[in-house]
Amino acid sequence: MSEVAIQIRGMNKFYGTFHALKEINLTVQKGDRIVICGPSGSGKSTMIRCVNRLEEHQAGVIEVLGTELNDEVGNIDVIRRDVGMVFQHFNLFPHLTVLDNCTLSPMLSRKVSQAEAEKTAMMYLERVKIPEQAEKFPGELSGGQQQRVAIARALCMKPEILLFDEPTSALDPEMISEVLEVMVELAQDGMTMLCVTHEMGFARQVADRVIFMDKGEIVEEGPPEDFFNSPKEERTRTFLQQILSH
Amino acid sequence: MTALDHAEIRAMGPSLTESLRRRYFSSPGNTAISLVGGALLLWIVWTVLNWAVFKSVWTTPDGTSEVCKGIDGACWAVIHQRGRLIIFGLFPYEEQWRSTLACVAMLITAILSCVPWFWNALRLAMLWVVGFAIFYILMRGGFLGLLSVRPSEWGGLTLTVFIYAAGILVGMPMAIAFALLRRSELPVISGFIAGLIDGVRSLPLITILFAAALIMPFILPGWLQGDKIWRVIFGFGLFFAAYQAEIIRSGIQALPVGQEEAAKALGMSYFHRTTRIILPQAFRNALPPTINQFVITFKETSLVVIVGFFEVLASGNAAYGSGEWSFAYVEVYVFVGLIYYVFVFSLSRYGAYLERRMRVGQH
Ligand SMILES: Nc1ncnc2c1ncn2[C@@H]1O[C@H](COP(=O)(O)OP(=O)(O)OP(=O)(O)O)[C@@H](O)[C@H]1O
Numbered sequence: 001m002s003e004v005a006i007q008i009r010g011m012n013k014f015y016g017t018f019h020a021l022k023e024i025n026l027t028v029q030k031g032d033r034i035v036i037c038g039p040s041g042s043g044k045s046t047m048i049r050c051v052n053r054l055e056e057h058q059a060g061v062i063e064v065l066g067t068e069l070n071d072e073v074g075n076i077d078v079i080r081r082d083v084g085m086v087f088q089h090f091n092l093f094p095h096l097t098v099l100d101n102c103t104l105s106p107m108l109s110r111k112v113s114q115a116e117a118e119k120t121a122m123m124y125l126e127r128v129k130i131p132e133q134a135e136k137f138p139g140e141l142s143g144g145q146q147q148r149v150a151i152a153r154a155l156c157m158k159p160e161i162l163l164f165d166e167p168t169s170a171l172d173p174e175m176i177s178e179v180l181e182v183m184v185e186l187a188q189d190g191m192t193m194l195c196v197t198h199e200m201g202f203a204r205q206v207a208d209r210v211i212f213m214d215k216g217e218i219v220e221e222g223p224p225e226d227f228f229n230s231p232k233e234e235r236t237r238t239f240l241q242q243i244l245s246h
Numbered sequence: 247m248t249a250l251d252h253a254e255i256r257a258m259g260p261s262l263t264e265s266l267r268r269r270y271f272s273s274p275g276n277t278a279i280s281l282v283g284g285a286l287l288l289w290i291v292w293t294v295l296n297w298a299v300f301k302s303v304w305t306t307p308d309g310t311s312e313v314c315k316g317i318d319g320a321c322w323a324v325i326h327q328r329g330r331l332i333i334f335g336l337f338p339y340e341e342q343w344r345s346t347l348a349c350v351a352m353l354i355t356a357i358l359s360c361v362p363w364f365w366n367a368l369r370l371a372m373l374w375v376v377g378f379a380i381f382y383i384l385m386r387g388g389f390l391g392l393l394s395v396r397p398s399e400w401g402g403l404t405l406t407v408f409i410y411a412a413g414i415l416v417g418m419p420m421a422i423a424f425a426l427l428r429r430s431e432l433p434v435i436s437g438f439i440a441g442l443i444d445g446v447r448s449l450p451l452i453t454i455l456f457a458a459a460l461i462m463p464f465i466l467p468g469w470l471q472g473d474k475i476w477r478v479i480f481g482f483g484l485f486f487a488a489y490q491a492e493i494i495r496s497g498i499q500a501l502p503v504g505q506e507e508a509a510k511a512l513g514m515s516y517f518h519r520t521t522r523i524i525l526p527q528a529f530r531n532a533l534p535p536t537i538n539q540f541v542i543t544f545k546e547t548s549l550v551v552i553v554g555f556f557e558v559l560a561s562g563n564a565a566y567g568s569g570e571w572s573f574a575y576v577e578v579y580v581f582v583g584l585i586y587y588v589f590v591f592s593l594s595r596y597g598a599y600l601e602r603r604m605r606v607g608q609h
């Protein structure tokens with residue numbers, strides 16, 4: 001199985017005159033689990049946000065599931081339905097119950113019936129181990145529970161690809177593991193994942209490849225064993241020392 | 247904490263007499279102020295009750311103001327005699343049951359919109375359009391043998407309710423559209439809307455009503471003019487929309503960007519993002535100023551009198567203005583004031599209820 005999920009070629013992104021991403025090249029096959037790390041401000045979020053076009057790139061090519069993302073792309077919403085995203089700050093809809101958070105887009109965008117959507121939602125809520133919270137509002141849950149709901153919400157769209165932008169960095173330490181556990185299970189089920197995270201244990205355990213970014217560039221890319229044990233670049237070594245020293 | 251603990255704590259707290267003593271009679275100075283204040287309050291209550299209830303006259307057997315000659319209290323007979331004028335204006339006497347039914351339909355619509363089942367843009371819009379249509383058809387007549395009554399003959403409280411409901415019904419969609427367009431990424435559109443809102447807000451309502459009633463007929467082609475009342479309602483709605491649009495926009499801007507991003511990332515269309523995620527939350531955020539705007543708008547309906555519509559306040563003026571009852575203007579104003587009060591008070595209570603409800607689950 002080597003179907004291409006995401007292909008990025010010579011991609012550049014500017015915020016005004018600020019060159020946020022420089023000549024990014026990246027190919028992600030279906031089923032790949034990729035971890036992206038790097039210092040703050042290096043462009044990790046920007047890069048994965050370009051994949052579902054929450055940010056627009058200015059040069060180069062991004063192809064997602066066979067469709068190139070550019071101004072001609074007729075309906076970006078259709079592509080976004082196949083590319084789920086989990087945010088650092090969960091971004092659950094506070095005015096809807098957990099269940100409604102999970103069923104809203106499947107019903108509106110995929111035209112799934114309510115009964116069907118609720119069945120799927122309960123299945124995924126069970127999978128993230130909080131079916132009993134379905135009728136609560138997001139504000140009544142802990143951070144870890146909210147993030148698991150956010151993962152379930154993304155899964156309810158049955159996406160081909162899941163993007164994670166630092167899903168555990170807004171969580172208290174004791175809640176990180178419950179979220180990571182869910183992510184590990186997803187990885188084992190073969191979900192195509194792009195995770196921005198500094199959880200190196202997670203990277204070692206599930207990643208096929210680790211990508212290190214700095215100053216808007218991909219500096220180094222490789223399987224976790226090589227990446228952690230024998231990083232080639234000086235910048236990678238410095239970063240790893242900093243992050244592993246605590 | 248168990249029930250017993252609560253009881254104990256309450257028992258340990260100050261008793262009613264004790265807390266009264268502490269609050270009002272803690273020192274000789276305080277005691278003096280409390281006594282004088284209390285006496286003053288009692289005197290005011292007594293005087294008002296005396297005037298309004300004990301020494302007042304409520305009905306007039308012969309329809310004239312004779313019964314009120316030489317009494318010290320309120321002459322409520324004026325309401326008995328002229329109340330219909332205040333409520334229905336010059337609507338034909340035999341047809342006033344239609345006005346009554348129409349107002350009841352409006353009231354039912356208002357009550358139904360408090361039921362959570364209707365809290366969804368489509369249902370709420372349908373409810374109001376239907377309620378309003380019933381109101382209009384009943385008032386207008388001209389079918390099934392019902393006498394046709396043109397809006398220019400409507401008046402009193404009924405007309406106030408009509409102009410208010412119609413103005414908001416026209417104004418609210420405009421306000422939402424303005425708020426959304428003002429956030430457009432195209433500078434031409436957002437700039438135009440910003441200019442429009444500022445333009446309307448810089449004009450006094452009177453000017454807008456004048457323009458709608460008197461100047462528009464010279465500018466618009468005949469087929470677009472419509473009846474004067476509709477032009478006035480449109481002007482009224484536009485004025486409401488200019489303010490309400492900014493209120494809604496403030497509600498939208500208070501939302502974290504993550505909300506729209508999450509909806510986008512789920513592949514929701516612009517329409518669904520706006521109607522299911524952004525606007526419901528924006529309205530929650532903007533509830534207190536929205537209720538405020540509704541209250542202000544209700545009172546502003548009284549300005550339509552300057553373009554020749556006899557709404558409730560103007561009808562009130564007419565009710566005592568005819569020589570015979572001219573001494574009873576205080577009673578008439580108290581009555582009209584009471585109508586306004588009941589309305590504004592219900593609205594603010596409803597707002598408080600909504601706020602309480604919406605706080606559930608929102609932390
Ligand atoms: N909307 C924006 N406008 C201008 N500059 C931006 C914007 N968003 C991000 N940037 C800049 O782009 C660079 C990359 O930002 P990005 O958020 O992708 O970094 P990151 O690697 O995700 O960092 P962190 O680990 O702190 O989340 C930063 O220098 C940031 O200041």
Ligand SMILES: [Mg+2]
Pocket residue numbers: 044045046165166
């Ligand atoms: Mg980031």
